[in-house]
Amino acid sequence: MKYFVPLLLVLLMAGFMPLNLFAAPVESLTVEQVRILGERMYREGVLPSGEPMQAFAAGEIPVEATTFTCISCHLRSGLGAIEGEVIAPPTTGRILYELREPYMKGNEFVPSYHSYAVTLPARPAYTDETLAKMIASGVDPNGRSTMKVMPRYQIEDDDMAILIAYLKTLSSEFSTGASKEFLHFATVIVDGTDPVEIESMVLPLQFNIDRKNSLAIASQNNARVARMAYNMLGPDLLAKRFTLERWVLKGPSSTWYSQLENFYKKNPVFALLGGISHGDWEPVHRFCEDNQLPNIFPLVDYPVLDENNWQTIYLSRGFRQEGEAAARYLASMSELFKERRVLQISRASRRGNALKNGFNDSWAQKKKSAVTDISLPVGSTLNAQQLLKIIKTQDPAVVIVWDDASAIPALRAVAQTTDWKGLLLTSGTWLGDDLWALPEDMRDGLYMTWPYRLPHENIRFDISLKRILSGRKLEDFNSEIISKAYISNEVLGKALIDMRGEYYRDFFLDSIDMLNDTYFPLYERLSFGQGQRYASKGCFIVQLGKGVNPQLERRSEWVTR
């Protein structure tokens, strides 16, 4: 007995040590510690010691592991992508430790599964050893070098064990809200929002959910429908029933978070679709971040601007974006009015401030000429005589008015004055329907921001929009909101098809990020990309054309950040 322990130690050191060294340090850590340390290696390229990982590209060229992070290719979910801007196979434990064949059992004839299966080379299942070898030397279990497309990482055994343990936890259990039979969604509605607007959002979302569910039922009864649906969705997605709950938030926004907690406790949905608010959204945004709950395309005027935001994908940066675009447009021609200043008059409201701040922040970045800011108290009307007087004394190069249609008489006076030569700019969207009836004699003198595709170039989408209205008229709805809900539907469908039955929230967001840019209604361009959370980045500067049915004419390209 006396010699037994040392003997055991020797034995261990001789034979089993490599194996145990892999396991031992990991075992001394808690699950949470492994997750934190492993996640840092995976996402940031930083070792548990805090040092950056060492990485080498083909030809043994050292590269920055903090730039070439695992996440940049294999994505946050670890499920990778075979389309879009990066192409990398999954690197989650479950899939790595499975044999990979050039087909996926049960889904052989589903195009999305098939193209995936034939894109990736067949290989045997990994073991801890072959996986460590793959990451450290860039040689896969077939003996094939992968160094052309992936760096190799010099990682000590202890740290490698942590990384591998982390990969095993990555996307290992379906996210809540996804079960074998169901995929649950909800949409958040702020109480008090215009009922037509709510209906314009909910109807298309619900239509999409119902259509999906009726497809499942129809394909039980009709072989031809079944074949089509099977090809499009695969058996797994086809069989799933979708649900959509409306979560109506009442009272002050300070109470929304706990209301959301209650809703979520009762029905922990997979993701939020759409959502509508003309005021606050921050509590919902925060709730989503805290609960790792994706929210795609809430229709909000004031999105939370946070570069590290992961869960919420906004359509744009909201009203603010028009102010930012105005600054970039003017900066592009600021050489033409070097010393002269910008006069900015903005309504002292949330919308006015968003536009003003957007302008000022972008303008400051460009380090251009000085801005005089004048604030217009809520309840007052912009006075033409006063405005002309200020213009006369200051002779600004640019006059910006961030206000609603009540400013039209004043804008008209400035547009027509012959005493001043400069550019007069306002928000086209804030004028509402009055934009289309601007008096002819001011149209040449007024420039406007317009964060959408020009309406006469958007008509081709009318047919698609009508299809989702269950036979009702487009005119009865807010077509802008219908378009936005339509975009949510499209993106949801495309992402779910790309997910091949892997219902992880991070993979859902990864799959959206990897979508190719497509033509959608309303926006001239929507772009997706890793971690990009404000899909439309642009805005036009326009003028109103002549006649009784005028068109917008653009004076700028799609101005982007």
Place this chain on the structure above:
Amino acid sequence: MKNVQRRVMTSPQELVDMGINMRATKQEINCQVYLLLSLVLFVSLFFLSATFAQATESPERVVTAFLVTAYDYDPGASGGDIEMGRSICATQCNAFSTDYLNYSEAGGWRIIKMASQEQLRLEIKNPFMDGDCLCTADRYEIRINELSYPDRNILGEKIDHEFESGQ
């Protein structure tokens, strides 16, 4: 704020309407013939298709489309900065190009080239610069068969058509 006396075009349709009054250069004389011709064609096609429509319910709408291939800035007497002018004219000319996707995607359409390399003169439309933009464009006629676009009549006006609800 601005007194514009020059003849300028602001939309493709207006250009067709006004084509005969265009300031002509050597090249432009050539294209005026085309413009006239297209006007005649446009009108005759219009009547043709109108009668045709009644008979067969497959009306054709004709849209003139420009695809701009080059641009330049002509400062004239204004002495405007050439580089800046060119940059602004790039947008002006670009905006003059027709987004033909609006017609082609609706289904039932033909596109016919009517003229190549026409020189169009557009006002620069910038409060800090004078002069003109010169856009070189190919001109097309898009003839749209409304079969797959049932909510507009031959004039392009919206018509009430409850085709989705089956009423």
